[in-house]
Amino acid sequence: MTQTALRVLIVDDEAPARTRLRDLLGDIAAEHPNRVVGFAANGIEALRLLEQEPADVVLADIRMPVMDGVELARHVGHLPEPPAVIFTTAYDQYAVEAFELAALDYLLKPVRAQRLADALARARARQPTPDAVLAGLAPGTRQHFGVNERGRILLVPVADVLFLRAELKYVTARSAEREFLLDESLVQLEQEFSTRFLRIHRNCLVARAAVIGVERAGEQEGEPHWDILLRGLPERLPVSRRQWPVVKQALGI
């Protein structure tokens, strides 16, 4: 029986941990053909590498600077052929419990060769994990929105987004410079970032930190309402009558 070698990307912020996984993969290569396609020290580096060099499996540490393993797994889902993600962690009780619940594959460091081999064997048959499951693992900790642009994954820092607006099938994220289309639902975004974004309208969430004031508008048209003013944007966003009490309270007006 010949199997094609599994392409593996190793992501860990600690050099010895990467070396260890590489050594182990080498040890089990006879029974489980594999090829290491690259090393990355955090999620962003991993995404950049994956755009150049596709992989079948990503071994991702959970706790990493810049972009952690769970967020990486979410962005990886946007790739044309998403690799299977196997998480690694030295010790993280809460993460491990959550992973068990979500039936995700994870390895405890120090990793044993046999466990790694089993996980690789399972990865071949594995379906990608739904984004909502990953979102539930670490709510509110995602630092970037992933935008699929011509086969590349563009990362937009969540902190740069001033407002999110639902338009037909997509959600538009607006930063001070430009607009991006997100393939996510507004309801899910509202739940994930309940502390960062505030709903002002059925189709709109604004970044609480960007709000600089409100202004009365629409008196002439006979539809009086309040507009939200955001820092760095000339555009004004109407607050719906239904949301106004909530907005008023949230902004402390």
Add this chain to the structure above:
Amino acid sequence: MKSIKQKPGHALLRGALPDFRNLGVLLRVLLLVNVLAVGTVVLRVDDPAAWPLALMVMAGRVELPLFLAVLLLFLAQPRLARLAPRIAAGVVWLVVLAVIAVSYPLVREGEPGALWRWLAWGTAATGACLAYFDYRSRRFSPALTEARLMALTARIRPHFLFNCLNGVLGVIRSDPRRAERALEELADLFRTLMRENRDLVPLGAELDLCERYVDLESLRLGERLSVRWELEHCPRDALVPPLMLQPLIENAVYHGVEPASGAGEILVSIARRGGEVRIKVDNPIDDVERHHAGNRMALDNIRERLVLFFDLEASLETDTSGGRYRVLIRLPYRRKTA
């Protein structure tokens, strides 16, 4: 008695008698005796309108002997500490009686023959104070044991242990010598962690431990971890609670260096200012919100042990500003009395 088995260590553990050189103890004695005096007045004088005057008279009688007694006990503390608790309590009582007898002619106001009543009141006040401190030490001894246990479990942060072992496994093929050194350091670290950490230790020993810890962490964190030690005025002979500094540096690594993308510098500065030792650990923080409960637990643990060892004389403060997190500990400068 349980305390017999214990090595002569800290006063709090040894017996009922308080440390009369401890500011907290002195304040408590003054407060307690004055409360007793007020209570006596309220009981004795029926007319509330007469209380202020009666209180003044009472204060006139009580304060001078009280301060004299406290002063004598302060001076006699090293000798008292060497006596068995019961004998020492007797000595304290005799000191109080002597002080009252000596000061009696100075503070009585012409009414003779009241000396025995004063002595009785002094005896009652002494008894109340000693009983209070006895109760306090009994109540806190289990807490100390518990705090020690807590310290032990909190110290061996599983995250650190497993990452460290993983780091050693990572270099064992390419650099066996580095792996050996790391395991030796790990053994030293665990020896200290598992020791009975009941007595104060010299700051120098604590610093050696920290250096080993930092070297161990640099195995896996590499260039990302750097520690700047400012120790020119550091009294290495000062006595500190065991495992006070290492968890602070571990926290700084966990919250300040590991989540940061670039290199993070931890600053440790220790200096003596007169009778006080100031220890400062300063690290960058990436994200204030995520600086979560694990840190607080370790700090509470240290704070609690500082209270047990030094009472009111030590303090621990934290402060976050300019993207950096600072822990400042002040404690009295004490050396081993050989």
